[in-house]
Amino acid sequence: MDKTRRSEIIDLVNQEVVPALGCTEPIAVALTVAAARQALPAGESPVRAEVEVSPNIFKNGMGVGVPGTGMIGLEIAAALACFTGDKNDKLEVLHNVTPEIAEKAKAFAAGKNIDLKPKNDSPMLYVEAKITSASHVAVARLADAHTNIIEISLDDNLIYKKEPCTTGADSKQHKKLSVAEIYEFATTAPLDEIEFIREAANMNDRLSQFGLESKSPLGLGVGESIAKRIGKSDCADKLLLSAMARTAAASDARMAGAMLPAMSNSGSGNQGITVTMPIVAAAEVLKVSDEKYIRALMLGSLISVLIKQNFGKLSGACGCVVASTGAACGITYLLGGNCEQIAYAIKNMTATLTGMICDGAKPGCALKVASGTSAAVQSAYFAIDNICASATDGIIAECVEQTIANIGNLASNAMLATDKAIIEIMVNK
Numbered sequence: 001m002d003k004t005r006r007s008e009i010i011d012l013v014n015q016e017v018v019p020a021l022g023c024t025e026p027i028a029v030a031l032t033v034a035a036a037r038q039a040l041p042a043g044e045s046p047v048r049a050e051v052e053v054s055p056n057i058f059k060n061g062m063g064v065g066v067p068g069t070g071m072i073g074l075e076i077a078a079a080l081a082c083f084t085g086d087k088n089d090k091l092e093v094l095h096n097v098t099p100e101i102a103e104k105a106k107a108f109a110a111g112k113n114i115d116l117k118p119k120n121d122s123p124m125l126y127v128e129a130k131i132t133s134a135s136h137v138a139v140a141r142l143a144d145a146h147t148n149i150i151e152i153s154l155d156d157n158l159i160y161k162k163e164p165c166t167t168g169a170d171s172k173q174h175k176k177l178s179v180a181e182i183y184e185f186a187t188t189a190p191l192d193e194i195e196f197i198r199e200a201a202n203m204n205d206r207l208s209q210f211g212l213e214s215k216s217p218l219g220l221g222v223g224e225s226i227a228k229r230i231g232k233s234d235c236a237d238k239l240l241l242s243a244m245a246r247t248a249a250a251s252d253a254r255m256a257g258a259m260l261p262a263m264s265n266s267g268s269g270n271q272g273i274t275v276t277m278p279i280v281a282a283a284e285v286l287k288v289s290d291e292k293y294i295r296a297l298m299l300g301s302l303i304s305v306l307i308k309q310n311f312g313k314l315s316g317a318c319g320c321v322v323a324s325t326g327a328a329c330g331i332t333y334l335l336g337g338n339c340e341q342i343a344y345a346i347k348n349m350t351a352t353l354t355g356m357i358c359d360g361a362k363p364g365c366a367l368k369v370a371s372g373t374s375a376a377v378q379s380a381y382f383a384i385d386n387i388c389a390s391a392t393d394g395i396i397a398e399c400v401e402q403t404i405a406n407i408g409n410l411a412s413n414a415m416l417a418t419d420k421a422i423i424e425i426m427v428n429k
Contacts, residue, residue: 001181001184001185001188001189005185006185006189006193009177009185009302010193010194012177012302012305013197013298013301013302013305016265016266016267016305016308017197017200017263017264017265017272017301017305018090018091018263018264019091019092019203019261019262019263019264020091020092020146020261020262020263020264020269020272021067021091021092021093021094021095021259021260021261021262022064022065022066022067022077022094022254022257022269023060023061023064023065023066023254023255023269023270023361024091024146024264024267024268024269025057025060025061025064025074025146025361026061026064026066026073026074026076026077027077027091027093027094027146028057028125028127028142028146028147029051029053029057029061029074029077029078029081029116029127029129030077030078030080030081030085030093030094031081031085031087031090031091031093031127031142031146031147031149032051032081032127032128032129032140032141032142032149033049033051033077033078033081033082033085033129033131033140034081034084034085034086034087034093035087035129035140035142035149035152036049036129036130036131036138036139036140036152037081037082037085037131037138038086038087039131039138039140039152039153039154039159040131040133040136040138040154041135041136041154044133044134044135044136045082045133045134046082046113046131046132046133047113047132047133047134048113048114048115048131048132049078049079049082049113049114049115049129049130049131049132050115050116050129050130050132051074051078051114051115051116051117051127051128051129051130052116052117052118052119052122052126052127052128053074053116053117053118053119053122053126053127053128054118054119054122054123054124054125054126054127054314055118055119055120055122055419055420055423056124056125056314056315056419056423057074057125057126057127057314058074058118058423058427059358059359059360059419059422059423059426060314060358060360060361061073061074061077061360061361062074062360062362062426063360063361063362063363064255064257064360064361064362065219065255065256065257065258065363066080066094066257067094067097067257067258067259068080068094068097068098068099068101068102068257068259069097069102069105069106069257070257071106071257072257072362074116075109075114075116076105076106076109077094078109078114078116078129079105079106079108079109079113079114080094080097080101080102080105081093081094082105082108082113082131083101083104083105083108084096084097084101087149090147091146091147091264092261095261097259118423118427123143123144124312124313124314124315125142125143125144125145125146125313125314126141126142126143127141127142127143128140128141128142129141136154136155137154137155137156138152138153138154138155139151139152139153140152140153144313145267145313146267146313148162149162150162177302177305177306178401179303179306179339179342179343179346179400179401179404180339182299182302182303182306183299183339183342184339185298185302186295186296186298186299186302186333187295187299187333189298191291191294191295194294194295194298195294197294197297197298197301198294198297199263200263200265200272200276200297200301201263201276201277201279201280201297203261203262203263204250204262204263204272204273204276204277204280205246205250205276205277205280206260207249207250207253207254207258207260207261207262207273208223208246208247208249208250208253208273208277209249210249210253210258210260211223211224211248211249211250211251211252211253211258212224212227212245212246212249214253217252218249218252218253218255218256218258219251219252219253219255219256219363219366220252220363220364220366220367221252222248222249222251222252222366222367222369222370223244223245223246223247223248223249223250223251223252223366223370224245224249224252226241226244226245226248226370227241227245227249229241230242230245238285239281239282239285239286239377240374240377240378242281242284242285243277243278243281243282243327243331243373243374243376243377244370244373244374244377245281246277246278246280246281247273247274247277247278247281247327247369247370247373248366248367248369248370248373249366250262250273250277251270251273251274251365251366251369252363252366254269254270254273255270255361255362255363255365255366256363263276265301265304265305265308265323265326266304266305266308266313266319266322267308267313268319268323270319270320270323270361270365270369271304271308271319271320271322271323272323273323273369274319274320274323274324274327274369274372274373275300275301275303275304275323275324275326275327275330276297276300276301276327277327277373278324278327278330278331278373278376278377279293279296279297279300279327279330279331279334282296282330282331282334282335282377283296283334286334286335288334292333292334293334295333296330296331296333296334297330299326299329299330299333299342300326300327300328300329300330300331301326302326303325303326303329303330303342303346304322304323304325304326306404307321307322307325307326307346307404307407307408308322309408310404310405310407310408310409310411310412311407311408311411311412312408312411312412314358315358315411315412315415315419316357316358316411316415316416316418316419316420316422317354317355317356317357317358317410317411317415318353318356318357318358318368318372319358320353320356320368320369320371320372321349321350321353321354321356321372321407321411323372324349324353324369324372324373324375324376325345325346325349325350325353325376327372327373327376328345328346328348328349328375328376328377328379328380328383329342329345329346329380331345331376331377331380332344332345332379332380332383332384335380335381335384336384337380337383337384341383341384341386342383343388343400344382344383344386344387344388345379345380345382345383346400346403346404347388347389347396347400347403348378348379348382348383348387348388348389349375349376349379350389350395350396350403350404350406350407351389351393351394351396352375352378352379353371353372353375354395354407354410355410356368356371356372357415357418357422358419358422359422359425359426360422360426395407395410
């Protein structure tokens with residue numbers, strides 16, 4: 001592979017693997033509110049915020065913790081951004097939250113100054129924030145990607161407009177990727193060109209350790225519960241349980257609103273956690289070389305990006321299908337697997353997890369993350385033994401790229417009715 005092509009792929013990774021403080025749906029709301037607030041003239045402060053979001057943003061933000069507040073939901077995220085946040089910080093827009101700002105935001109929300117509601121006739125990923133001050137009204141809109149502010153206006157005068165999102169999952173170079181090309185890139189690129197992916201693992205590992213070492217369980221305490229069972233298990237059990245515990249603990253911490261960023265993948269922090277932490281745990285148990293570890297991280301991360309292209313940014317299908325499939329590929333490589341066996345791992349994961357629903361971001365996501373990790377380890381073991389779901393099985397195709405396309409078709413098209421039903425159930429609880 002020539003250097004130009006390697007550079008294109010590295011650019012793609014840098015677009016899709018980025019730090020995110022807090023669940024990306026509340027953060028997208030905070031980012032949009034911050035963009036509108038920053039459009040107000042100097043000295044003008046918000047007195048009211050009206051926020052409309054797509055049903056999927058509404059679903060994914062209802063039950064998740066917001067960093068620095070001890071609270072859940074989109075409303076408090078919007079309230080925080082009325083007092084802090086720079087749109088240029090993107091998914092880390094709330095990194096400057098202090099206890100004082102959090103108290104101001106809580107009082108602002110309690111005073112009924114936030115009006116937040118779903119907007120049914122909108123794109124799958126959409127936020128619109130209208131911020132009113134004593135003398136002015138500013139509006140910002142975000143669409144198609146969690147950081148893609150497309151429009152800002154002040155008193156009905158347009159001050160910023162952007163063309164539709166054409167980077168990341170919609171980029172030309174992304175659509176050309178194949179499993180074989182990803183394998184070639186991850187296993188042959190000069191190590192100094194791809195070593196930056198280590199920071200994804202380091203960042204998510206810090207979140208995992210925070211979850212495991214907390215004096216009281218975070219979220220549901222899924223990671224801590226699994227970790228207690230590692231004990232003196234044999235090597236295979238240690239790999240499985242360690243991967244599940246480390247991965248779930250990071251999700252526990254993140255869903256509880258820990259003030260630590262996750263390295264996201266394709267717009268999701270939980271997906272970033274789920275693709276990296278099983279590989280981190282497997283590399284430690286298997287005692288592989290540092291080079292093999294880095295290459296496994298890059299392989300898994302890119303496989304996750306590739307599959308997510310077909311999913312779309314938000315869906316009625318759980319992102320564990322995407323991220324844990326990437327983890328399965330990375331673990332297969334760590335176990336000595338070749339490109340063909342990595343394709344087996346993808347097919348095995350497709351036969352195992354496809355159809356898991358996404359019912360929003362919340363502490364229970366750690367349960368799904370743990371299940372996805374378990375499936376990833378087992379699928380890798382099967383792949384190494386040359387066990388692969390057959391093309392006669394359901395949505396599995398002979399070609400691994402067609403299998404990936406079939407997953408995407410279900411997630412982005414066939415599950416639309418399921419998604420609507422999930423949202424209706426959640427809104428009416």
